[in-house]
Amino acid sequence: MSRVRIVIIGAGEVGSTTAESLCGEHEVVVVDRDPERVETLTYELDVLPIEGDASEIETLEEADVGDADLFIASTDDDETNIIACGIAKVCGDVFTIARTKSPKYLRPWERDERAFGVDFMVCTDLLAAKAIAGVTGLPSAQDVDTFAEGLVQMTEFEIPSDSPVADQTVAEADRFDSLTFAGVIRDGDVIIPRGGTVLKAGDDVIAIGSPESMRAFSHAIAPDSDDPKSVVIVGGGQIGYQTARLLEEGGFSPRLIEGDDDHARWLAEQLPRTTVINGDATDQDLLSQERVGDADVLISALETDQQNLLVTLLGSRLGAKRSIAVVETADFVDLFETVGVDVAVSPRNVTAEEITRFTRTRRAENVAIIEGDQAEVLEFEVDADSILVDRTIGESAADFPEGAVIGAIARGGSHITPRGDTVVRERDHVIVFADTDSFEEVADRM
Known part of the structure; x- marks a missing residue:
């Protein structure tokens, strides 16, 4: 652009x-x-x-x-x-x-x-709900985006301190046929990983590949975690309602706690696969009574940051395996995650990213923004003028900026894992990870 x-x-x-x-x-x-x-x-x-x-x-x-x-x-x-x-x-x-x-x-x-x-409309509450629903199904996932009509997924994973992947090299951790380690974010810096790059606890790893490989890698990061089955949503406002609706579409049957009697009845009518519980979710006795501690994922979408922090910390104390909180004040996201919330979702941040993403999709088919614009994942359709067309990825590497890596290729409805001898063809959809210094150059050359 x-x-x-x-x-x-x-x-x-x-x-x-x-x-x-x-x-x-x-x-x-x-x-x-x-x-x-x-x-x-x-x-x-x-x-x-x-x-x-x-x-x-x-x-x-x-x-x-x-x-x-x-x-x-x-x-x-x-x-x-x-x-x-x-x-x-x-x-x-x-x-x-x-x-x-x-x-x-x-x-x-x-x-x-x-x-x-x-000409284009972005809905803050719906975007937040999509972000929450996207990470609910994958343990350790911080962010999820799809490309090439769902064939390719980009997922940001945090490496837990007790993960068997921690202290392994990328070559050792790369046991999945249809996955590429595209980037590592460590202490605010973006690293393009090589085979000898060591993954450390606390790193955010950007992986690109098939949805199946993402699920497999998620379990490799946290082998004790099962696919989540029990999901509890606290708060039936627009974000809570939309999250429950999206989870129902994904095959979940969540429980939703809502304090207002009339609104709880409305939610029960609108959400056929959701069990709606009428009560005060900041009441620890209610959380214990409703076995919130048994939840695989606890999502707090109440009206204030203080309530969401309280509920997620109470739920974690009761035994909930993973917590996701809505954070209205974007500056509090890091604070929430520091004190023990697994994923903090800022509706304002996801909206700003969606607007920025849209301004950049005029040159790319799709864009995902990573870590507050430190990097991007971009999808391009290869045309006859591309530097990639009819060349192997190894041959094109010299013309590609150092801060970029091809993460996946979609061709004719199939996912292709890029390797050095992979030949890129016209009309392929190529998904590229690029740091902030490289994505302009990548877009110009594609």
């Missing part, structure tokens, strides 16, 4: 994170009505900050939205975002992205993408 002009409204966590990830490559304007946020942006990011109400046409004209290529509405108010996109369309021929919290706006847009004057 060549350098373009992007207007972002809303300088909260989503808007600021999106602006930070885009301002290095593009001209970015950020609009917010809060003067303190605007002043902070002035000193922290290479953007043009403007103070004003983005639902007023005068403010968007001041931001010169008519000359923008991309307009991103990312405030915390759904209606403001949708209205602003409509106004932006009046000002010029700009591609609009709206962030919404509630799926109620997503449903009519999915039915007709001309709805609301919005």
Whole structure:
């Protein structure tokens, strides 16, 4: 994607994170009505900050939205975002992205993408639920993304301290035919692993391969863990409800604890495979009574970070094998995982990543962003001009940046594990892991 002009409204966590990830490559304007946020942006990011109400046409004209290529509405108010996109369309021929919290706006847009004057819509609660459902089925998984219509999976695993894989070399750990160790994140640094690279406890390993190989490697990391069967969700708000719905689609029959009587009845009607329990999930006696300690996975999706931290820690104390918590304040993600929560999911972070991902899929078929934009996994369809076409991967290696590795190839509905003598063909789908210094070069050469 060549350098373009992007207007972002809303300088909260989503808007600021999106602006930070885009301002290095593009001209970015950020609009917010809060003067303190605007002043902070002035000193922290290479953007043009403007103070004003983005639902007023005068403010968007001041931001010169008519000359923008991309307009991103990312405030915390759904209606403001949708209205602003409509106004932006009046000002010029700009591609609009709206962030919404509630799926109620997503449903009519999915039915007709001309709805609301919005070209692309991201739903915070649904994205968070998808992130949670993705990691629920794989022990030790921190993140999961699919490529090539489900043939290929990218999974980020954390190596536990007692894992048999810890202190093994990549060559020793690589016992799976359809898996590639694409990257290792250690102490904030991205390492492209070689055969002699030693995997250490606490490393985050980025693996790319077939879904079956991901499940096998997950069990190799934590051999005492079985595929999760018992899942308990605490909180029946949009994230909890959507998570339960997605897990039902994946074959699970979760239990869901909801405190509000009327809403619990509604949930029971909507979720045929879910057992809905009406009660206060912050009550330790209720958690004991409902055998939450027997759960393979405990998911807390209550309204506040304090409640989610309390429930996950109580559940872990009672014996729940794995805990996943929703964290509204993105800065608390590391804190939650430090004090014992296995996976902390920030709805704002996953939304910012989805918006950034979409801006980059104009050059790639699909993109997954790793560890706050430290690396990316990109899917490309190989054309006749690609440096890879009709060459072995070994031959192409000299033309590939050092910070990139081909993780998988999809051809005609089949998954191919790339090796040095693998020949890449036109129309293959190639999945590439690239660190932050390399993905621009990778995209240009593909």
